Amino acid sequence: xxxxxxxxxxxxxxxxxxxxxxxxxxxxxxxxxxxxxxxxxxxxxxxxxxxxxxxxxxxxxxxxxxxxxxxxxxxxxxxxxxxxxxxxxxxxxxxxxxxxxxxxxxxxxxxxxxxxxxxxxxxxxxxxxxxxxxxxxxxxxxxxxxxxxx
Amino acid sequence: xxxxxxxxxxxxxxxxxxxxxxxxxxxxxxxxxxxxxxxxxxxxxxxxxxxxxxxxxxxxxxxxxxxxxxxxxxxxxxxxxxxxxxxxxxxxxxxxxxxxxxxxxxxxxxxxxxxxxxxxxxxxxxxxxxxxxxxxxxxxxxxxxxxxxx
Numbered sequence: 001x002x003x004x005x006x007x008x009x010x011x012x013x014x015x016x017x018x019x020x021x022x023x024x025x026x027x028x029x030x031x032x033x034x035x036x037x038x039x040x041x042x043x044x045x046x047x048x049x050x051x052x053x054x055x056x057x058x059x060x061x062x063x064x065x066x067x068x069x070x071x072x073x074x075x076x077x078x079x080x081x082x083x084x085x086x087x088x089x090x091x092x093x094x095x096x097x098x099x100x101x102x103x104x105x106x107x108x109x110x111x112x113x114x115x116x117x118x119x120x121x122x123x124x125x126x127x128x129x130x131x132x133x134x135x136x137x138x139x140x141x142x143x144x145x146x147x148x149x150x
Numbered sequence: 151x152x153x154x155x156x157x158x159x160x161x162x163x164x165x166x167x168x169x170x171x172x173x174x175x176x177x178x179x180x181x182x183x184x185x186x187x188x189x190x191x192x193x194x195x196x197x198x199x200x201x202x203x204x205x206x207x208x209x210x211x212x213x214x215x216x217x218x219x220x221x222x223x224x225x226x227x228x229x230x231x232x233x234x235x236x237x238x239x240x241x242x243x244x245x246x247x248x249x250x251x252x253x254x255x256x257x258x259x260x261x262x263x264x265x266x267x268x269x270x271x272x273x274x275x276x277x278x279x280x281x282x283x284x285x286x287x288x289x290x291x292x293x294x295x296x297x298x299x300x
Binding site: 004020022028031032034035036037038039040041048060061062063065066067068069070073074079081083084085086087088089090 | 154170172178181182184185186187188189190191198210211212213215216217218219220223224229231233234235236237238239240
């Protein structure tokens with residue numbers, strides 16, 4: 001672990017999981033529209049959204065996806081993680097009031113390059129709403145110790 | 151075009167581009183931390199961030215990426231677009247005060263399935279900070295007309 005309780009490359013094993021969950025409120029959707037500039041009517045206009053196949057307002061896909069960033073940064077690998085790549089498939093809509101559970105699982109570890117590939121899934125009531133993978137870079141306790149001793 | 155001035159599949163051509171730019175302020179970063187739950191010290195703690203290779207606070211990668219969602223939803227293909235997939239490579243950091251320019255360009259059109267593949271690039275001062283592709287679904291004026299006539 002590093003000073004901020006983040007996992008180093010030597011601490012990680014294939015199969016380890018981390019999770020973060022958050023209820024997506026109407027306020028989250030309004031605020032995300034302002035921060036992103038994405039004012040799509042399907043997120044903000046109930047009358048329009050009710051006329052679409054979604055039958056009502058839905059959250060921005062990138063809002064739910066941002067919870068993956070939170071798991072990676074806060075839990076696994078945790079503080080010190082550098083985000084390199086993310087792929088996202090938006091499978092199902094998220095509605096105001098839904099609790100999104102973001103889960104990551106270590107798929108591959110490249111110790112020489114300090115890189116980790118993780119499966120990333122967001123789900124609501126057990127059903128996947130987003131699937132994909134993330135690639136991140138983490139620190140190395142071995143390299144820190146070598147540097148300190150040099 | 152549909153009723154909301156969004157492009158239908160018949161309106162799109164390979165090579166068409168759309169863009170949306172936004173200055174990423176300190177307020178955006180704080181608000182994004184709250185909405186996403188990503189409270190990584192590199193985004194919020196100047197003393198810590200200054201000690202990292204980034205030499206100061208940087209914006210969340212997903213915050214800049216959310217501007218891609220804005221281009222797709224507001225400009226090209228515009229209103230009515232359904233977000234299916236997004237890949238992201240985080241190439242360079244974005245700092246408070248940077249203006250992020252998100253640009254999308256049509257790469258492939260599948261008229262039968264109403265699907266469009268777009269290249270998606272976010273840049274700061276002309277240098278790419280995020281690269282990737284998006285897949286979206288759009289409407290069809292031909293199918294709407296056929297449905298109305300039926």
